[in-house]
Each structure stands twice: as C-alpha cells, then as structure tokens.
Amino acid sequence: MTNYNSNDNRFDGRCFLEDVEIKLQKRLEEIGQSLSDGQKEIDNMQEYYWENYTEMDEYGYEDYDNQQALLHQVNANNEKLQLKHRFEKMLDAPFFGRVDFMYDGDDEPEPFYIGIGNFAEKNGMQPLIYDWRAPVSSLFYDYDKGPASYEAPAGRLDGEILSKWQFKIQNGELVYAFESDTKIDDDILKKELGTNSDVKLKNIVRTIQKEQNAIIRNTKDRILVIQGAAGSGKTSIALHRIAYLLYHERDTLKSSNILILSPNSVFADYISHILPELGEENIREMSFDLYAYKELRKGVAADCEDRYDQLERRMKFPDESAQNRFDWKQSKDFIGEIEGFLAILEDRLMEFKEIEFRGMTLTEEDLIQLFYYKFTETPLLKRMDAVKDYFIDSWETLKGRNISEDDQEMLQMKFDKMYTTKDIYTIYNWMLDDCGCDLLPEVPYEKRKLPYEDVFPMLYLKYRLSGGNSTHKNIKHLVIDEMQDYSYLQYTILESLFHCRMTILGDRAQTLDTKQQDVLRFLPKLLGREIRTIEIKKSYRNTLEIARYAEKVSGVSDLELLDRHGKEVVEKTFNTDTELLDELVCRLKCPGDFETAALITTTEEEAFDLSRLLKLRGINVSYVDRNSSAFKKGLTVTTFYLAKGLEFDQVFALRGAKENPLKNQAEYICATRALHELYVYEIADSLSK
Numbered sequence: 273m274t275n276y277n278s279n280d281n282r283f284d285g286r287c288f289l290e291d292v293e294i295k296l297q298k299r300l301e302e303i304g305q306s307l308s309d310g311q312k313e314i315d316n317m318q319e320y321y322w323e324n325y326t327e328m329d330e331y332g333y334e335d336y337d338n339q340q341a342l343l344h345q346v347n348a349n350n351e352k353l354q355l356k357h358r359f360e361k362m363l364d365a366p367f368f369g370r371v372d373f374m375y376d377g378d379d380e381p382e383p384f385y386i387g388i389g390n391f392a393e394k395n396g397m398q399p400l401i402y403d404w405r406a407p408v409s410s411l412f413y414d415y416d417k418g419p420a421s422y423e424a425p426a427g428r429l430d431g432e433i434l435s436k437w438q439f440k441i442q443n444g445e446l447v448y449a450f451e452s453d454t455k456i457d458d459d460i461l462k463k464e465l466g467t468n469s470d471v472k473l474k475n476i477v478r479t480i481q482k483e484q485n486a487i488i489r490n491t492k493d494r495i496l497v498i499q500g501a502a503g504s505g506k507t508s509i510a511l512h513r514i515a516y517l518l519y520h521e522r523d524t525l526k527s528s529n530i531l532i533l534s535p536n537s538v539f540a541d542y543i544s545h546i547l548p549e550l551g552e553e554n555i556r557e558m559s560f561d562l563y564a565y566k567e568l569r570k571g572v573a574a575d576c577e578d579r580y581d582q583l584e585r586r587m588k589f590p591d592e593s594a595q596n597r598f599d600w601k602q603s604k605d606f607i608g609e610i611e612g613f614l615a616i617l618e619d620r621l622m623e624f625k626e627i628e629f630r631g632m633t634l635t636e637e638d639l640i641q642l643f644y645y646k647f648t649e650t651p652l653l654k655r656m657d658a659v660k661d662y663f664i665d666s667w668e669t670l671k672g673r674n675i676s677e678d679d680q681e682m683l684q685m686k687f688d689k690m691y692t693t694k695d696i697y698t699i700y701n702w703m704l705d706d707c708g709c710d711l712l713p714e715v716p717y718e719k720r721k722l723p724y725e726d727v728f729p730m731l732y733l734k735y736r737l738s739g740g741n742s743t744h745k746n747i748k749h750l751v752i753d754e755m756q757d758y759s760y761l762q763y764t765i766l767e768s769l770f771h772c773r774m775t776i777l778g779d780r781a782q783t784l785d786t787k788q789q790d791v792l793r794f795l796p797k798l799l800g801r802e803i804r805t806i807e808i809k810k811s812y813r814n815t816l817e818i819a820r821y822a823e824k825v826s827g828v829s830d831l832e833l834l835d836r837h838g839k840e841v842v843e844k845t846f847n848t849d850t851e852l853l854d855e856l857v858c859r860l861k862c863p864g865d866f867e868t869a870a871l872i873t874t875t876e877e878e879a880f881d882l883s884r885l886l887k888l889r890g891i892n893v894s895y896v897d898r899n900s901s902a903f904k905k906g907l908t909v910t911t912f913y914l915a916k917g918l919e920f921d922q923v924f925a926l927r928g929a930k931e932n933p934l935k936n937q938a939e940y941i942c943a944t945r946a947l948h949e950l951y952v953y954e955i956a957d958s959l960s961k
C-alpha cells in the first residue's frame with residue numbers, strides 16, 4: 273500500500289487535479305456564455321414569431337420551420353445545461369481513480385483518470401477524465417496490477433496495468449490517494465461503509481466491486497435476475513446498471529424508456545437522486561398495486577383494499593384458511609381456473625339476436641360466424657364491437673353514405689345487448705361461484721371495494737376479456753425491485769404488459785409472505801429462455817456483528833460478510849411499555865454521531881402509538897406510514913414493511929407478537945436495516961394487545 277505523499281514524485285494526481293480544475297472552470301465559463309447566447313437566440317426567435325406570425329404563409333410552412341428551429345435551439349440549450357451540471361459536480365470531485373495501462377506493443381504506460389463523467393478540454397479532444405462507464409474504465413473495476421484487457425468498440429485491447437490509484441477529492445481538495453491493490457480496495461470500501469447513512473441511497477461508483485461490475489456492465493442478457501442477501505447492493509447495482517445502459521445505448525435508450533416498479537413512495541424517493549447524480553435524468557417509477565387500482569377503477573370497482581391493510585390483518589388475525597385462499601388466488605392453479613372458465617364463458621355470455629338496419633340484415637348465423645370465426649383473436653368483450661364495425665363498414669360501402677351518429681349509437685346498443693353482461697365484476701363473481709368460493713357483494717360500481725386477494729385476479733380477467741393496456745409500449749427496460757413480493761399471477765400480467773429487457777432483483781428471505789416463494793423457480797418458464805440468474809452472497813451494509821445476528825434470525829448462513837466491526841447487538845425485554853419508552857428516550861437523547869435512526873415495529877398501530885408517546889416525551893420523531901413520500905434525517909418511526917430497502921445508522925427493532933406469522937421476516941428485515949448499531953427490544957405485554 274502506498275499512501276499519498278506530496279514529496280513522492282511518482283505521484284502527479286495533485287498537479288493533475290489543479291490542471292483539470294482550471295480547465296473545468298474554463299469550460300464552465302464557455303458553456304455559460306454559450307448558454308446565454310443560446311437563450312438570446314431563443315428570445316429573438318420567439319419575438320420574431322410573435323411579430324410576424326400573422327404574415328406567415330397560409331400553408332404553415334414558415335410557421336413549421338420556425339417551430340423546428342426553436343425546438344432545435346431549446347434542445348441544444350438543454351444539452352448544454354446538462355453538461356454544465358455535470359461539470360459543476362465534477363469541479364467538486366473531478367476523478368476518483370486512475371489506471372496506468374501499457375498496451376501490448378507500447379513501452380510507455382498511459383494514465384487513465386476516471387470520474388463520474390467524461391471531460392475533455394474541448395469537444396472532440398481526447399478526454400482528460402473518462403466516464404466510469406467508458407470501456408477503458410472497466411480496467412479499474414475488474415483488475416489489479418498485471419495483465420488486463422478491455423472491450424473497446426473496435427475489439428478487445430490487451431496490455432498490463434502498471435499501477436492503480438484511488439483518490440478521495442472533496443470540495444476540489446485532495447483528501448487522500450492510495451496506490452491500490454485488492455486489499456486496499458477493501459480498506460476504502462470499509463471506510464465508505466463506515467460513514468453515516470443518508471436519507472438518499474448513495475452512488476457507489478468509487479468502490480463498485482468486480483462481481484457487481486459484471487452485472488452493471490452486462491448487456492448480453494435480456495432478462496437479468498439478481499438474488500442477493502439484504503445489503504448486497506442489489507438496488508445500487510440495478511440503478512448503476514441503468515446509468516450504464518443509458519450511457520452505452522444513448523442513441524436508442526432514453527430515460528423515458530425505463531420504468532422502475534418500486535414498492536412504495538418512500539423507497540421511490542430514497543433512490544430518486546442516484547441517476548441525476550450520475551449525470552442522467554431521473555426515471556419513472558410506479559407501484560404495481562397503484563397501477564392495478566387505477567386500471568380497475570376504470571369501470572370495474574370504485575375502490576380496492578390496500579395491500580398493507582391485508583398485510584396488517586394477516587399479522588393481527590392469523591387465519592390459515594384465509595392465507596391459503598389468498599395464496600391460491602395468486603397462483604398458477606388459479607390462472608388455470610380462470611382460463612378454464614374463459615373457455616366456456618362465451619356460451620353463457622352471448623345471446624345472438626338478428627340485426628336489421630335499413631335494408632341490411634345480419635342473421636344469428638352470420639353473427640355466430642363472424643363472432644366465432646372471423647374475429648376470434650379479438651378479446652371477448654371487444655369482439656362484438658369488431659362485428660359492429662364490420663357491419664357498419666359493409667353498410668356504408670354498399671350504400672355509399674355514412675351512418676349518422678345517432679344511428680351508430682342505436683346500433684352500438686343493439687350489439688351490446690347481445691352480451692348478458694359486460695360487467696367484469698359480475699363475470700368474476702360467476703367464476704368465483706364456479707370455483708365454490710365466497711362471492712363479492714353484488715353492489716353498484718360506487719360501492720364496490722375489492723379485497724386485495726381479488727385485485728390481481730380481477731385485473732387478469734379484465735385484460736383477458738378486454739385486452740391489455742398498451743400505454744407501456746415505449747418502455748424498453750423494466751426494473752423490478754423486491755421481486756420476492758410479486759406473485760406468479762403478477763408476473764404473468766407483467767409479462768403480458770412488458771415485452772422488454774428487465775432487471776429483476778430481490779431477496780427471498782425478505783418476503784412479505786408467510787411462505788418463502790422462490791420466484792427463481794418459475795421465472796425462467798414464465799419469462800422465456802433469455803433469462804440469466806445471478807446470486808450475490810456478499811453483503812455490505814451491516815457491521816459483522818449485525819450481519820451475524822441477521823444470519824441467525826433468517827437461517828441464511830452462506831453469506832460472505834465484510835470484516836467491518838461495530839458494537840454488539842443489544843437484545844432486551846421489558847415488562848411494560850413505559851420501561852421501553854424510558855430506555856428509548858434515554859438512548860435517543862444521546863444519539864452519538866449518527867444522522868439517521870429508526871424505530872421499526874411490526875404493525876402500523878405499534879408504530880403510530882410509539883411515535884405519539886415519544887413525541888409526548890419531547891422526542892423529535894417523523895412517523896412514516898403508507899402515505900408518506902420521504903423520510904428525514906433524525907428518528908423515523910415506521911413498520912418493517914415500509915422500512916424495506918431503506919437503511920439507518922442506528923435501528924431499534926421492536927419484536928412482534930409471537931403468534932405473528934411474519935415475525936421472522938420482520939425481525940430479519942429490521943436487523944438488516946442497521947448500518948452501525950442494532951437494538952432488538954421486546955415487551956412482555958405488547959402495546960398492540
């Protein structure tokens with residue numbers, strides 16, 4: 273290991289830093305000037321337009337040309353603005369690594385400095401700093417000193433790494449520099465992980481590990497599934513992978529082509545700044561539950577039970593038969609039931625009646641012929657529309673005139689009447705009846721509230737009867753986080769909605785289900801052969817003491833843990849709520865150097881009660897529930913299912929009731945949220961009782 277020493281003349285990082293900062297400043301000034309020139313140009317164009325638009329040619333050519341020129345100038349300015357933001361960020365820390373690489377056949381090594389973005393003195397000149405996503409930068413992540421190679425656009429380039437440096441630069445000042453080998457990578461990694469957590473997930477470009485890098489840079493596999501223990505960096509990797517793909521496929525992939533399915537708004541906010549920090553635009557995020565509720569609100573049911581209500585009910589009133597019914601309704605077997613039902617539905621649903629309209633007739637036989645043979649590919653509830661359109665087309669062609677709007681409406685009604693019902697809710701009830709299940713209440717749309725167990729089966733039925741939603745056609749990459757929390761049925765629906773590349777990640781031990789479902793078993797069959805599964809066993813977040821404790825709770829024991837030490841985990845049982853509060857208040861009044869702490873409970877009621885009681889004792893608390901959209905520094909009080917994916921410096925976990933079927937998962941999730949300190953508390957007489 274070589275530390276930075278200003279007398280060491282082999283090291284020129286500091287001179288290079290000074291030089292780069294001057295050049296960055298200069299480019300920023302140039303960009304600033306060009307931005308203001310561009311803005312003047314935009315203002316002039318707009319002024320010209322407003323002064324002259326009444327005199328522009330009647331066909332709109334001049335108007336069109338003007339709009340195009342304006343759009344072009346606005347886009348150019350946006351690009352410059354993005355560049356400006358990147359260079360401003362780089363001014364703070366222009367680079368974090370350097371590789372001295374000697375190409376085979378050369379006798380001088382070439383130094384490559386690596387940072388969060390490319391930087392050259394002028395456009396088109398050789399970069400002084402390479403983007404961490406550039407091909408040559410893979411040398412930094414994948415190799416130590418010795419023979420190495422990288423894939424350049426023109427093919428593989430071989431050579432030897434003579435030295436590799438890692439830097440920490442803050443506010444433009446060099447904090448440290450190491451000439452590194454693998455061991456030092458570990459030291460720097462531990463240093464990074466030893467720092468306090470933030471309310472936002474950090475970018476890890478300085479310390480991406482080799483196995484993580486292989487996933488980030490994987491462009492071969494259409495569907496990549498990552499199973500990894502808590503804290504193994506899955507979410508970080510997925511987001512860095514998106515940044516990598518946006519950089520490498522910038523001609524064909526835009527941020528608007530990417531969608532993240534995330535569990536809730538707090539998590540969405542937590543991950544929201546990584547991409548902007550890496551110089552990319554933020555990407556869209558959506559909760560699959562909210563999406564389903566929205567889809568069903570279009571004509572099926574006015575309201576749906578929230579997933580978290582179902583979860584809370586399951587924890588408070590464990591009921592095995594209700595759980596088995598829930599599991600069955602989300603399973604492959606239930607899809608089989610729906611398909612079986614659909615196969616014979618037509619006879620029950622349709623009552624064909626002859627149509628006669630101003631000299632043209634469609635007999636029952638004609639209708640049957642069209643319905644069963646001509647439009648067989650059209651979904652059942654849309655098929656009569658296809659027959660109606662066909663009839664109208666034929667009539668208009670024959671008569672040489674159009675059918676009036678009133679007549680079209682009347683015809684629509686006649687064709688619709690051939691369905692016994694078009695109400696998907698009613699049809700779903702027929703199916704429940706056939707399966708011997710309890711029926712949903714027969715009430716009008718406004719009064720319908722779907723139990724959570726029926727939300728996705730109903731959505732499946734809706735799509736099978738009326739066709740899927742095609743608004744996601746522009747999505748070219750789907751990221752699914754917390755993959756273990758999606759059922760077979762949900763994946764089936766996702767597969768029908770998205771025909772794109774996917775990055776799917778999760779941890780089977782963190783399931784919100786009573787049984788661990790191994791999605792890895794059915795995903796390859798469901799999503800096709802172009803799927804690659806990678807398991808990561810190294811965990812980064814927790815100290816060794818916390819990680820060992822979590823291993824004990826989950827029964828997962830084959831993890832590779834980082835040798836970062838901290839305080840032993842404290843386990844304590846209290847006789848009363850008051851004793852617990854006394855202890856919490858005492859600890860929270862001297863929080864140490866930590867930035868974030870969390871009191872994590874099993875149920876919403878416990879979280880709510882404790883946050884209220886702590887507030888009464890003068891503790892500053894932010895209570896996070898399902899409607900929250902972010903968490904703040906300081907103490908957060910929340911449930912384990914909302915804390916999923918997040919991390920805190922210090923965690924106080926409140927063990928749930930013994931009879932809670934999700935007790936173990938809850939404890940594992942709570943424990944693995946803690947970076948530095950973990951306290952596991954239990955009350956003999958639980959608050960929620």
Ligand SMILES: Nc1ncnc2c1ncn2[C@@H]1O[C@H](COP(=O)(O)OP(=O)(O)OP(=O)(O)O)[C@@H](O)[C@H]1O
Nearest residue numbers: 476479480481502503504505506507508812813917
């Ligand atoms: N290579 C790395 N360098 C520095 N920090 C890392 C690295 N990999 C992971 N981390 C850190 O480890 C922590 C866990 O990462 P992340 O949240 O991405 O893991 P995860 O597998 O999604 O966790 P969970 O399943 O528990 O939500 C974060 O603080 C992240 O910054």
